[in-house]
Amino acid sequence: MPNLGSRTDLALESANTVKSEGQLPRGISADEKNTACFTVTSVEVVTEEAAAKIGKPVGRYITLETAARLDMKPEKFEQSVCDLAEEITSLVGEVKSVLVVGLGNEEITPDSLGPRVVSHIFATRHIKENAPELMSEDLGEVCALAPGVMGQTGIEASELVKTVCSAIKPSAVIAVDALACSELSHLGRTVQLTDTGISPGSGVMNARKELSLATLGVPTVAIGVPTIADLGSEKETMMVTPRSIDKLIGCTAQLISSALNLALHRGLSLDEILNLTA
Numbered sequence: 469m470p471n472l473g474s475r476t477d478l479a480l481e482s483a484n485t486v487k488s489e490g491q492l493p494r495g496i497s498a499d500e501k502n503t504a505c506f507t508v509t510s511v512e513v514v515t516e517e518a519a520a521k522i523g524k525p526v527g528r529y530i531t532l533e534t535a536a537r538l539d540m541k542p543e544k545f546e547q548s549v550c551d552l553a554e555e556i557t558s559l560v561g562e563v564k565s566v567l568v569v570g571l572g573n574e575e576i577t578p579d580s581l582g583p584r585v586v587s588h589i590f591a592t593r594h595i596k597e598n599a600p601e602l603m604s605e606d607l608g609e610v611c612a613l614a615p616g617v618m619g620q621t622g623i624e625a626s627e628l629v630k631t632v633c634s635a636i637k638p639s640a641v642i643a644v645d646a647l648a649c650s651e652l653s654h655l656g657r658t659v660q661l662t663d664t665g666i667s668p669g670s671g672v673m674n675a676r677k678e679l680s681l682a683t684l685g686v687p688t689v690a691i692g693v694p695t696i697a698d699l700g701s702e703k704e705t706m707m708v709t710p711r712s713i714d715k716l717i718g719c720t721a722q723l724i725s726s727a728l729n730l731a732l733h734r735g736l737s738l739d740e741i742l743n744l745t746a
Contacts, residue, residue, distance in 0.1 A: 475698045477647035478660055479511045479529035482522035493518060505548040506532040506659075508555065525680075527664035530555050537656040538693065538723065539716035545723075546738055552659060552727035556642075559663050559689045563639035565593065565609035566732055569629055569679065571645035571668045573617045578695040578709045581646040581717055581724075583614040588725035588745045590733060593636070606735025611636065617668075625668060626677040626684075633684050641688045643679050644724060648707070649694035655708075656716045659693050659724070666690035691728075693720045 476482060486493055495518025498511045511529040513519050519526045532552060534542070542548050560566070570586030572579040593611040596603050615621070615628040633641065643666050649655055665680025665688040680688050695716065700706035710716055729741040736744075 475648055476650040477692060478531065478649050478654060478658065478694065479522065479524045480509055480531045481650050481654065482524055483511050486521050493521060503551040505542065505544050505551050506534060508532050525664040527662055530661040532659040534657050537716065538720045539656055539710060539712040541719050548723060549726045549730055549738055552723065553730040555661055556727055556731040559661055560640055560642065560731065565638045567632065567636065567638040567641045568610065568612045568728060569641060569643045570614040571625055571643055577713050577717055579646050581693060581695060581721060582644045584717055584721035585644045585725045586612045586614045588721065590729045590741060590744050606733065608732040610732050624677050626679050629679055630684055633686060638686055641679065641684055641686055642728065643688060643690045645690065645692045646695040647692035648696050648698055650698050652697055655694050655697045656710050659691065662690050691724060
């Protein structure tokens with residue numbers, strides 16, 4: 469069981485804390501399936517009462533778990549990318565244009581997942597605008613932004629993203645961020661996707677203004693990996709991160725960026741994507 473006094477960004481952990489005799493309360497459902505590389509759990513919160521119980525917004529949360537930590541490139545890397553891309557597509561759907569946002573501080577390793585992912589996104593919006601003859605049906609319309617953190621810029625990330633959304637009017641936003649968990653078994657082994665958006669820093673008691681449909685005006689999907697675990701209590705704060713955090717960030721950034729590129733540019737193969745973003 470997770471520590472009830474700890475903080476977590478994972479809906480799966482929050483849902484487990486409110487189980488009674490192994491059953492989830494009314495308004496929350498969970499389904500599990502296995503793919504070639506992941507155990508995939510889909511948690512759906514359908515009522516405001518249930519949302520209040522677990523401290524998560526109404527919406528869908530998809531958790532992909534691996535037996536081994538993600539700090540090593542998996543042997544079935546291509547299949548892992550395809551599995552994750554399929555789940556991303558199930559939340560984002562077929563949209564005309566996407567803004568990928570990498571949240572976090574690139575100078576602090578456990579918080580650098582978002583910017584690292586964005587650095588490997590195959591951005592194409594400028595091609596459509598400036599060289600439309602080079603665009604093809606193989607390519608989606610994608611742009612990317614790493615807004616930094618307020619301590620660096622003096623501006624809320626959500627304010628920057630909202631301004632960009634107003635200017636370019638994407639069909640959807642995908643925000644990538646490092647997460648916090650409360651169970652060591654999920655640390656560096658879990659990828660969470662949700663259609664509810666995200667409040668950056670919420671897992672470590674540094675919540676900023678959320679990025680969501682309500683604040684940005686467009687559907688917002690969030691993707692994250694727990695890079696820290698809260699093992700503290702109400703009296704003491706204790707956040708831990710894996711010793712191999714550098715490798716974890718590098719490997720998960722490659723996994724997520726490859727899956728995003730595959731999902732958003734459906735006419736390209738993974739080999740083509742890796743060559744374009746190397």
